[in-house]
Amino acid sequence: MRNFCHGLGHAGLGLAVVAAVACSGGSKPSQLTSGQAGAGSSIGTGGDPGSGGDPGSTGTGGRVGAGGSTSSGRGGSTNVGDGGMGNTSGFDGSGATVNGFFIPMSHPRLFWTPDRLAKAKTWWKTHSFTPRSDQYSVNDQLFAAVVSGNATYCQEAISNTMMVDLSICTADKNGCDDARYDGETAILTYDWCFSTLSDTQKSTLLANWNKWLAAIQKQSWGGVPMSQSNYYWGDLRNEAEWGIATYFESQSTATAFLNDALVTRFANDFIPASKAAGKGLGGLGLEGDQYGPYQAYYASHILFPSIQSGGRDIFDETPYWKGTVLNYIYATPPQKTQSAMRSGFEVFPFSDDEQWQNGSSAQDFNKGTFMTAAANQWAQSNIGAWARQWLALVSPDVEPAAASTDVGGPTQDFTNLPLDYYDGGPRYLYGRSDWTANATTYMFQMGDLYSTGHSHDDWGTFQINRKGRWLSRETTAYTEAVPGYGGTGSQPAYSGFAHNVPLVNGQPGQTVQAFPGEGGETFWMAAPAVKRLESQDAYAYADVDLTGVYHQSSLKDGNAAAQHVERELFFFRDIETFVILDRLTTDTAARSRTFVIHCETNPTLTDATHVKCVNGNQQLAITTLLPAAPSSRTVVDESKVSNPPAAQNVQYRVELNDTPNATQSYLLHVLQAMDTSGTLLSPKVTDSAAGTPGSGTLTVTLDATHSLTLTKGASSSGGSITVGGNSSNLRADVEPFALDGNDVPTWGP
Numbered sequence: 001m002r003n004f005c006h007g008l009g010h011a012g013l014g015l016a017v018v019a020a021v022a023c024s025g026g027s028k029p030s031q032l033t034s035g036q037a038g039a040g041s042s043i044g045t046g047g048d049p050g051s052g053g054d055p056g057s058t059g060t061g062g063r064v065g066a067g068g069s070t071s072s073g074r075g076g077s078t079n080v081g082d083g084g085m086g087n088t089s090g091f092d093g094s095g096a097t098v099n100g101f102f103i104p105m106s107h108p109r110l111f112w113t114p115d116r117l118a119k120a121k122t123w124w125k126t127h128s129f130t131p132r133s134d135q136y137s138v139n140d141q142l143f144a145a146v147v148s149g150n151a152t153y154c155q156e157a158i159s160n161t162m163m164v165d166l167s168i169c170t171a172d173k174n175g176c177d178d179a180r181y182d183g184e185t186a187i188l189t190y191d192w193c194f195s196t197l198s199d200t201q202k203s204t205l206l207a208n209w210n211k212w213l214a215a216i217q218k219q220s221w222g223g224v225p226m227s228q229s230n231y232y233w234g235d236l237r238n239e240a241e242w243g244i245a246t247y248f249e250s251q252s253t254a255t256a257f258l259n260d261a262l263v264t265r266f267a268n269d270f271i272p273a274s275k276a277a278g279k280g281l282g283g284l285g286l287e288g289d290q291y292g293p294y295q296a297y298y299a300s301h302i303l304f305p306s307i308q309s310g311g312r313d314i315f316d317e318t319p320y321w322k323g324t325v326l327n328y329i330y331a332t333p334p335q336k337t338q339s340a341m342r343s344g345f346e347v348f349p350f351s352d353d354e355q356w357q358n359g360s361s362a363q364d365f366n367k368g369t370f371m372t373a374a375a376n377q378w379a380q381s382n383i384g385a386w387a388r389q390w391l392a393l394v395s396p397d398v399e400p401a402a403a404s405t406d407v408g409g410p411t412q413d414f415t416n417l418p419l420d421y422y423d424g425g426p427r428y429l430y431g432r433s434d435w436t437a438n439a440t441t442y443m444f445q446m447g448d449l450y451s452t453g454h455s456h457d458d459w460g461t462f463q464i465n466r467k468g469r470w471l472s473r474e475t476t477a478y479t480e481a482v483p484g485y486g487g488t489g490s491q492p493a494y495s496g497f498a499h500n501v502p503l504v505n506g507q508p509g510q511t512v513q514a515f516p517g518e519g520g521e522t523f524w525m526a527a528p529a530v531k532r533l534e535s536q537d538a539y540a541y542a543d544v545d546l547t548g549v550y551h552q553s554s555l556k557d558g559n560a561a562a563q564h565v566e567r568e569l570f571f572f573r574d575i576e577t578f579v580i581l582d583r584l585t586t587d588t589a590a591r592s593r594t595f596v597i598h599c600e601t602n603p604t605l606t607d608a609t610h611v612k613c614v615n616g617n618q619q620l621a622i623t624t625l626l627p628a629a630p631s632s633r634t635v636v637d638e639s640k641v642s643n644p645p646a647a648q649n650v651q652y653r654v655e656l657n658d659t660p661n662a663t664q665s666y667l668l669h670v671l672q673a674m675d676t677s678g679t680l681l682s683p684k685v686t687d688s689a690a691g692t693p694g695s696g697t698l699t700v701t702l703d704a705t706h707s708l709t710l711t712k713g714a715s716s717s718g719g720s721i722t723v724g725g726n727s728s729n730l731r732a733d734v735e736p737f738a739l740d741g742n743d744v745p746t747w748g749p
Contacts, residue, residue: 090309096247098255099262101310103247107194110187110244110306112146116405120147123404135160138185142192143400154193158201161189166208171218179216180234180294184241184302191245206246210253213242217260226451227270227279228286230294236261236270237298244306267317274320278527279450282423283323287454288351289331289361296324297366300373301399308377315377319739322383323423325374326745329390329414330421330430332362333441335468338616339600341648345394348430348443348463352454352494354478357648368396376407382743385412418745419573420535422737425450427530431540433573440466440576440673444569445499446544448527459509459528460546460567461499464620466576466673470600471613471620474499475638475653477645485594486655487636493645497653498638502546502582502667503594505561509549525551525558532568532716534731535747538723540571541730543716561591563663564714572706572723576674577681579700582667585714592631595656595667597622602652603635611654619676625685625700626668627658664693664714670702687712 091113095104103109112120124147131140133156141160145153164186169176190197190205197205217223217239222231243258274280285292299321307314315321331347337359344360347367355361371387378384389411398406413435420431427447433440443463449455456474463473475482477493484491485506491497496508526548533542543566550562564585571578584593599613599620606612608629611622624630636653644650658667670683681702689696693712700708705725711718719730740746 090311097311098244098247099258099312101307101312101314103244103310105248107245108146108191109247110191110241111302111309111401112192113309116309117146119407120401120404124148127400127404131156135163138182138189140400142185142188143404146192147404151196154189154196157185157189158193158197161186162201162204166212166216169212169216169219171215173219174221175219175231176216179212179238180230183213183234183238184298187238187241187245188302202249206250209242210246210250213238213257214253217257221453224265224269225273226453227265227273228292228295228449228451229453230287230291230298231453232265232451233295233298236265237303240303241306266314271318273450274318277424278427278447279425280320281323281425282327282421282428283320283325284327284423284426284428285324286351286426286449287452288353288456289347289349290353290355291351291452291454293364293366293370296321296370300370301402304377305373315374321374322378322739322743325371325383325387325390326417326421327423327430328362328367328371329386329417330432331443332390332394333465333468334393334432334435334437334439337470338468339470345396348441348465349474349476350443350445350458351449351452351456352478353476356476357646359648362394363396365397365399368394368398369402371396372398372402372406375409376405378743379407379409382412385410386414386417388412389414416744418535418747419537420540420747421745422533422535424737427528427544429533429540429542431535431571433571433576438467440464442571442578444542446528446530446542446567448549456494456499457496457509457549458499458501459496459549460501460544460565461496462569462578462580463500464578464671464673466618467675469615469618471615471618471673472500472597472599472671473651475598475645475651476649479643480645481641481643482638482645482653483636483641486634487640490641490643497596498598498645500596500598502565502567502584503592503596503655504550504559504565504584504586505591506594507559507561509546509565510551510558525549530734531566532731533734535735535737536728538573538726539721540573541569541721543568545715561586561588563587566715568710568716570708570721572702574724575681575702575706576672577702577706578671578673579702579708580667580669580671581698581710583714583716584667585664587663589661589663590659593658593660593665593667595624595658595669597654597656597669597671598651599654600651602637603654605633605635611656613654614676617676619674621672621674621680622654623670623672623681623683624656624668625670625683626666626698627660630656631659632657662693666693666698666712668698668700670700 091102091104093104093106095102131137131144131153138157138160141153141157145157164182166176166178169179186209216235222229222235226232239257240261243254247254285295304314332345336344337346342357342359345362347362349356371391375384375387375391388409392411415435420429422429426449429444431442445458445461458474461474464471475493475498477498480493481490482493482498484497485503501508528549529545531543531545546565546567550559550565566583568581600615604612609624613620634655636655638644638653639650658665668685672681684701686699687696696712698710698712707722709720720727721730735747737747
């Protein structure tokens with residue numbers, strides 16, 4: 001099932017303005033930001049939250065349940081373990097210990113500890129602004145009200161919040177976008193402006209939001225087990241924050257919301273999935289570079305800091321969030337994009353995206369706010385220092401609450417990080433040639449995406465960036481279309497045609513937009529399987545069996561022509577060169593097989609076996625080694641279709657076709673990332689048993705000291721690589737990858 005919805009695109013005013021937030025995620029469109037933030041330990045899983053209990057009693061499940069015992073005094077410090085201390089400020093006064101954290105009896109109950117408030121008021125003296133009074137600036141009105149003490153801003157926020165109506169968000173609907181847009185600001189209006197609200201306004205808000213959130217809680221779309229959905233996290237945030245904000249006014253209902261958010265969703269569903277291969281392992285927000293970051297933003301803006309300051313170390317109950325920090329680092333090429341169409345620091349795009357054409361995708365407030373929270377949470381650990389280094393490099397927008405309470409801390413250079421990062425959930429590999437600003441960076445997308453509504457049919461694709469230029473990437477889109485095979489017809493941009501995936505008989509893998517257990521259908525037979533993977537100082541290597549996503553399922557016929565599809569990807573770091581081998585078996589010898597690559601600019605077909613994608617002073621030089629010469633080559637202008645992607649996103653698709661008159665064959669290509677003034681390699685291939693596709697070896701020679709020897713056959717086995725004259729056998733399995741005790745991503749043994 002696909003989720004189609006569009007954002008409003010309003011802009012805020014103030015110190016900095018962030019791009020409009022698209023629908024079905026993020027906060028209310030057009031959040032005002034305050035500017036930029038200033039320049040480990042072994043990970044424990046934590047116990048499960050309690051299941052709750054009657055007011056004044058203790059809940060079950062290993063922690064004090066929602067409604068637990070009443071206590072007084074400071075809420076306690078937030079100890080993040082042997083990696084250092086996070087924000088140690090706690091809440092003062094009497095209150096209750098609920099689900100393992102302290103809720104103060106007096107308002108505000110969310111975020112504003114005495115230490116945070118004092119720091120924000122100091123910040124305000126040099127960063128004050130006048131928020132707009134409209135309904136798209138409530139977040140800014142609330143912040144200004146708290147730190148300035150000007151009740152006028154509360155009145156504006158209250159007036160705008162009282163106009164919100166979620167009565168259409170009934171239990172039978174597929175998610176509620178307005179709850180994502182307006183939920184947190186309405187909750188913060190109740191909490192942060194409680195003393196300004198009239199009794200009638202308080203009772204109206206309490207009755208309405210209790211009813212609305214109870215209905216939304218019952219919606220299947222965005223419920224368990226969709227823990228990667230932006231709806232899921234919007235609902236979790238709203239329930240938990242509303243439960244905290246209203247705990248002493250509506251304890252029974254608040255208890256139910258807290259238990260659903262923090263037990264049913266977070267402890268029992270999200271945490272297990274966040275550690276599981278094929279699900280969330282690695283920390284990447286799986287709804288893509290636009291919708292994926294809403295997850296971390298929802299958690300880190302107000303909710304998690306509030307719980308942390310109440311004494312529960314929720315950030316460290318799963319290693320997932322540390323992985324999110326690392327994903328933002330690896331997904332960001334080291335230079336700003338050099339393009340007349342887009343600018344700023346960008347991230348590798350994937351899945352639905354209706355904002356990427358605006359540029360600066362790494363600099364939006366969702367990412368900036370999370371990375372600021374992470375830098376504070378792990379202030380004295382490697383993770384926190386790397387987060388702060390990323391903030392210093394990228395200078396993203398940051399929400400005022402986060403920016404004004406940033407405690408600062410050290411940065412740490414990225415050079416002691418490995419050159420590759422692997423997300424074991426989606427089986428994505430990010431990597432680079434080195435950690436300099438001139439590095440070639442890449443993304444290999446080898447697996448499937450768990451529990452999302454925004455996925456694309458991008459299994460096996462790759463993307464490449466060098467010196468601020470996209471040398472090959474997906475054609476970023478949401479509801480738009482691209483031309484079909486050979487430039488004929490029209491296909492959804494979420495299909496394989498907008499990505500660098502193998503085509504068999506002119507078709508990519510099967511369309512899929514929902515996965516087993518999510519209330520939708522699965523259109524492929526089996527998920528892709530990464531068979532071999534290794535990261536070395538000199539090279540990276542991955543092998544993925546894609547057959548299952550081309551094959552039929554019980555619901556669809558599939559691509560019957562594709563009997564076996566397997567892709568191997570190699571990267572030689574010192575010469576910044578990729579080798580891609582596709583092992584293809586078809587049902588009949590007559591089927592075509594196609595290597596696809598996208599270029600931002602119109603490519604040059606240099607001769608029968610060479611293509612150049614030139615982008616400014618950078619280029620990707622593509623050499624076809626197998627077949628000896630493509631049977632045909634087609635350049636498809638993907639703007640030539642009804643409803644094309646935005647002009648800033650649209651590209652040219654190069655289809656390099658082969659009709660080998662055999663059921664088993666290979667597509668073998670070399671991709672050299674380089675300056676346009678650089679020296680081209682002259683790659684060659686030697687087949688030790690020409691005419692017998694199932695036996696022998698293929699030896700790929702790139703130059704005198706760089707080569708590959710690959711064992712022929714339908715599936716990958718054996719093989720060796722030579723880099724700089726040094727030879728080694730290719731790893732036969734998947735190399736382990738995890739964070740070590742110091743939060744350093746580590747490969748091996």
